[in-house]
Amino acid sequence: MSRTSALSAFVESAPPGELGDVTKAIKNILGDDAVTHELAPAFEKYNEEQFSLVKLPGSNAEVIVSAYNSLGDGRYYDTESATSFAYDHTAGVGSDARSYTVESENKELLNALVKSLRSHGSEHYPAYHIGAYPTTSDTQIALLTVASKYSPANYWNGRWRSSYLFTPSASTLTGTIAVDVHYYEDGNVRLLTKKEVNTKVGGRGGAADVVKAIAQAERAYQEDLNKAFGGLAEGAFKSLRRQLPITRQKIEWEKISGYRLGQDIGGGRR
């Protein structure tokens, strides 16, 4: 693997909120601060895939950076504030804000979706950002939600991302929900999940119906995820190592040579 692709793989694997730490470590390992130029494409990919946030120039509002609101040449736009801006992926800074009007046949629906998605977000995500953008030659609308929580003082960070494509003509909703959690106190533990969503939007296919379908898919997924934790704890984890031997007693190490496999052990196991 080439140097650049190895470094890019490191960037891609950076946990939520830790891109800066990963970059700093890379610079130090190489003894080369200028490596950030080489990493620029990897930063761009990371930011667009992770729905990184940028403070709108001249405002306090933070908005999403993704492939769906990219205008090319390092510029992105925000639907709600009707603003476009330049984004420096390496520095993580936005600049040069200009007014930008989204052109779409579905302008009304788009605006209604922004509202509905925002009110759904405020009901279920303590800290979240959303985005809605026309895409695929204006035949679909991309709907993004990103909710991150960073607690580096307690050695954990997490991110929930969901992205959907709604097709108004067919009333279908397809997309992915992804969760990324990192815990790193005296270790390194990572939860990475991915779930494909593919559903039909009910009612008349209006904004409220679309967001209702999203809400149902996300609720069902979170419930399934919670069940999966229980399943792993009771299943694979238990069958890997017992908490205590079947006798429920710790080993008498002084008498270990007296334990005979298959007999004393497990008291006649299957």
Place this chain on the structure above:
Amino acid sequence: MADPIDSALDLLRRLNPKDVKQNVDHIIELNPSLEEDLLESVDIPLSVKKCSQTKRDFLCCDYNRDGDSWRSPWSNNFEPPIEEGVTPSERIRKMEIKANEAFDVYRELYFEGGISSVYLWDMDDGFAGCVLLKKAVKGGSWDSIHVFDAQDRARTAHYKLTSTVILSLGTESDALGSLDLSGNMVRQVEQDMAVEDDGSHVVNIGKMVEDMELKMRNLLQEVYFGKAKDVVGDLRSIPPLSQTNRDRQTQREMISSMNR
């Protein structure tokens, strides 16, 4: 600027623990001077080899390696064979045989399967060693790497144990999609224990490893199924937040009215 090895360890603590072996290889390619320190201080999942003499599987790590060969704890021979591979002194090998028998019982009692291997080596003021355990099932794998040294003192020994458990769990289905929950945790302990003869060492190490694994299993359970799940709950709330906030408000009002 921090020492490059500290940065390399910091990076490995952040990147996906599932890719640790590949990430170590990449870091070494990027900065070859880190090779020795990294291979010594980073634990990767254990690989398995078959002892051609006893036909039993054994575990491989840096401590039973000589070049591209690994010493079997069952036969004391290297696989593949090499001329004059480093083996322990007669006294330490005797203890190693006893320790392998003991941890084979331990493995059966706690893991009900899997593979164990113990390797010991001579030190100036005592000896050192590692206890390795590995088990894989459908949907998960467990690797224990316990590295210790024992310093002989009058009628006692001072033990220093560093334990790593690498635990990978995963599941995949249409309803759930894919879920991977993988990582490693490290703990250290030091202890003075009574020693009558070499048999006492095996007993002492056995007790220390058993206590440590019990502690670590509880910790892993807490982190994997408690912490990870809690963080998901912190990111997204199943009950509507307006409801939760109203409930909290009502609770506060009740408490303040009771205090009045």
